[in-house]
Amino acid sequence: MNKGTYLLLALAITACNKNTNRDYAIITGEISNNTASALTIVSGDSFNSKHSINISSDGHFIDTLTTDNANYSLYIDRQPLQLNVKPGDSININYDAKDIFNTVKISGKGSEISNYLFGKKQIFAKHLGSPNETFSKNEADYKALLQRIIKDQELELVNTEGIPADYVSNEKRNINYDYYNWLLRYERAHIYFTKEQDFKVSEDFLNEMNDLDYNNENDFNFSNSYKDIVALHYTDKSEKKAKQDVIANDVAFIETVSAIENETIKNKLLFDFTNKFLESSSNAKILYTLYSENSTNEENNEIIDKKYKRIAGLVAGNASPKFIDYKNHEGGTTSLDDLKGKFVYIDVWATWCGPCVKEIPSLKKVEEQYHGKNIEFVSISIDKASDFNKWKKTVTDKDLKGVQLFADNNWDSNFVKDYQIKGIPRFILIDPEGNIVETNAPRPSDSRLITLFNSLNI
Template identity: 40%
Template structure:
């Protein structure tokens, strides 16, 4: 009997230890039936967090996530699943790619939240089933539809049992934010759908947005729609600041964020914007100054400061980083030093990049306009070396002019890394001595490029 009691006590202690050890992470596992690709993409709706979960040959997967709680999006093969995970959850997810919407299933600890989110999405679809395009509705009908959606979602939440009171209260606010965010997006989407650029909502349409306080850190983390409303508010403030102070809008945006009082929100927004945004700004000094003023997160600050210091190397007036012996479309090789003596407008692009290809007609017009001036137009493709045929075919098909080069190691090419390029297209302007005029020059489609070129001695 003593041995039995001792064994039970030991089992209880071990079980308690396992529970305590698991308390700071989440296990997400499951199986994808009829898989088409070998990875799932998991992205946070709040934080700058995204990673791929590999699938085994039989479609099974398991992943460990270290976070207290988070709303996430799970992408696979064009399908999207919204999830809410908390520390200690052990979620099992399965779905069949051939019948995704009818086969998504959650089981295990934490499944209740995620099954609720599935029902929530279905309820929205049911309410909108008779509406062909919600953004074609007039504003009265649109608002009425949003109120109906809000009522139905609150009813669904009320009928969903056993949720903690704290979750229910946050979700009630989240549903309200969902309505307000849809109202906030109506004007721009109605203009896009109707092609009526003169349309403006009535003064009373957005009156409810005046009730929003933009400093609720708990809601910012929990509700994507609240975070979207905060972002929209900061964008509006940024436009006003930019106009009044005559500063770039990306710097003005961080100034607007710094006007918020909630430090948690400021830390998240500043980092999300600056992680890539600092590599795009035309005013890196003031951009960094506003970032560092707003962020108190030491880990994030260390990363952004490292990027800032790297960008100072490619500041205006500094010698440009070099590239050597890049493959030229004419079958020769070209180095940056070969091109000195003229201004250089460098386009970093790739054949797979949609925004890059949209700039091609504008680039051709710029090249034609300045064909007899002291400026050379250089396009550097960062297609993978094994895709050189795709690059050559596009250059030929589009009849691309200027100097057409293929970088030596795609995104990992030293020239690309030296400029801290995180996304394309990217345009760089150099003077005849090879010094940087602008490391983030305006795109060909931007009227600011013509204004910039007008200041040069071409």
């Protein structure tokens, strides 16, 4: 977009501003010392609702936002700038790309909350040191640090003029939920950074949360921290249920959440969990049935229905999706049909994937244990084509065993898409006839893998 085009659009939008009933917001800005071609803006907390805003050669950008969601994240150099935008607002953002967060200026109609959110983020940056420094503190010092942050954030909130009273009321509670969330992070993070594996927080460390109401719909809709706390609360309950009833954790979670009386909270937790884990669960049919029996949100239900129909064919006993003519590290190509007559344990991985690489020593041990048995170990890399040589070198340098293959189109390979693979590593077990045994088989580091192999007399 050149400067002339930008000015024409700006004039058009200025004219639109006279319409006080417009159902969209306007976001404009100017970036000094800019080198980027676009910004990314995300609606709410979902990267499924994002789009790019083009930046002109002279650093200007302009966009309109039409949404029911007031919360946005504008990504600047991979860092999110939180915005609160409502229909009728006209927000202007200026900054210097060489010193972004010391130069950000947010102005215009409806900019008050966004300015507060930016100030809130700066308070965190002011008080918090490195993660190691923060989480290595003892309990008293850690709480004292959080309480200083709370005090400064509350002052920032009440001192920012023009923020509606209802937002102030909700945000005061949200600040407190942020505090609770940081308390809940402490034990695990303290163990990680101090290496004190036996560390446990004091019995009274979380006493401030004893009377917390986990069924506040208003706060659930307003506060992401409260939403996280509620989700963790029901996760803890479901894990106890899983042990007590001897059922899978994912099934226990759906059953636990289904008993929540508040429809909004129940529907949101049901949807978020099922949408995330349905494709990778070995209990997909049970999860789908439980979800369908308990969710009352028709829009969410349509999404889950479509997702389940896509994976319904991926059940034990059905013919496996195939890969065809994948490049073999040893030369030539290999297809799934070439391996018929043996069980096939497939590792979908990539050289850049840390958890994938972490499984390699365990995979080697399992391969050695089952050498000469009726099973082939196949590793399929979904690295980009440009990283083909990196993959070849990694296989050689790490002396990887089994059948080492390179997928034909990384994440967009048909085999990957047919199995609905969204994250790696992913392990799949196929029987000698080419039928599915497990779409989400145990990892090599998981003792359940050997139990599974033994049950199949491999």
